[in-house]
Amino acid sequence: MSKVVLITGGSSGIGKSVGEFLTQKDFIVYGTSRNPENYKNSKFSILQLDVKKNDTIKKAVNAIIASEGKLDVLINNAGAGITGPIEEIPESEIxxxxxxxxxxxxxxxxxxxPQMRKQQSGLIINITSIAGYMGLPYRGVYSASKGALELLTEAFRMELKGFNVSMTNVAPGDFATNIAAGRYHAPLIDDSPYIKPYGDTLKLMDKHVDSGSNPKLMAETIYKIINAKNPKGHYKVGEFMQKFSIVLKRILPDKIYEKLLMNHYKL
Structure with a gap:
């Protein structure tokens, strides 16, 4: 029987690419969007779901189980970017x-x-970020939110072992998607002490996304993970130097690693 997959944020970017790839591989795919009526031409089903609203989450999950009788894979892909000097980002936006x-x-x-425990099987894939492995200047809130999800997954994996439910992280680097357009950008304030370094860093970040990797690479990786007998806890997907930056953080003294990041961002 075909595996049933739920992808949050499946209407665009990485989520859409993964959904289309898995559909081609004969998976039964359900994506989600806050406004599914805008995606009537999607190659897979799009359900209404807002990860900030529990009632929409439960409704979507119950609808899939009622229709398919099972749920094999959850891909937690929905996410939001945020940039700015931490001092100037409103608490409400954080x-x-x-x-x-x-x-x-x-x-x-x-x-x-509950459904995966009932089945005694399931796989949960959390899409995090290579940015979650390090505190990046003017992306500190984003780094913190994704880093928190990385650590949560490590704990969850041990708690779920007895139910035959697996969980893993997939941390992408920069990919050519529309994430930059959907970010919250703290405004550039004329009299801010951060205006030049933040403005320069913002341009560099957008350039990285525009020249990023093809999202199909993420789709291929996730397909391999779904078919893996025993998925690892962490996967990194992206350009060599982005992945290698995680290795460097492990082996370099803090001050040297910090200097490398500051040179990269021209700070």
């Missing part, structure tokens, strides 16, 4: 980002676990 990138995935996981 909380909103964590609601989407951290608490949202937790609530979707909680919604699917």
């Amino acid at each position: 909380k909103a980002n964590f609601d989407t990138n951290f608490f949202g995935p937790i609530n979707v996981i909680k919604a699917v676990l």
Whole structure:
């Protein structure tokens, strides 16, 4: 029987690419969007779901189980970018980002676990970020939200072993998607002490996304993970130097690694 897959944020970017790839491989795919009526031409089903609203999460998960009788794979892909000097980002925007990138995935996981326990099988894939392995200047809130999800997964993996439910992280680097357009950008304030370094860093970040890797690489990786007998806890997908930056953080003294990042961002 074909595996049933739920992808949050499946209407665009990485989620859409993964959904289309898995559909071609004969999976039964359900994506989600806050506004599914805008995606009537999708190659797979799009359900209404807002990761900030528990009632929509439960409704979508229950609809899949009622229709298919099972749910084999959850891909927690919905996420939001955020940039700015931490001092100048409103607290409400920091909380909103964590609601989407951290608490949202937790609530979707909680919604699917009863069915996966009942089946005695299941796989949950959390899409994090290479940025979650390090505190990046003017992306500190994003780094923190994705890093928190990485650590949560490590704990979850051990708690779920007895139910034959697996969980893993996939941390992408920069991919050519529309994430930059959907980010919250703290405004460039004329009299801010951060205006030049933040403005320069913002241009560099957008350039990285525009020249990023093809999202199909993420789709191929996730397909391999779904077919793996015993998925690892962490996967990194992206350009060599992006992945190698994680290795460097492990082996270099803190001050040297910090200097490398500051040179990269021209700070």
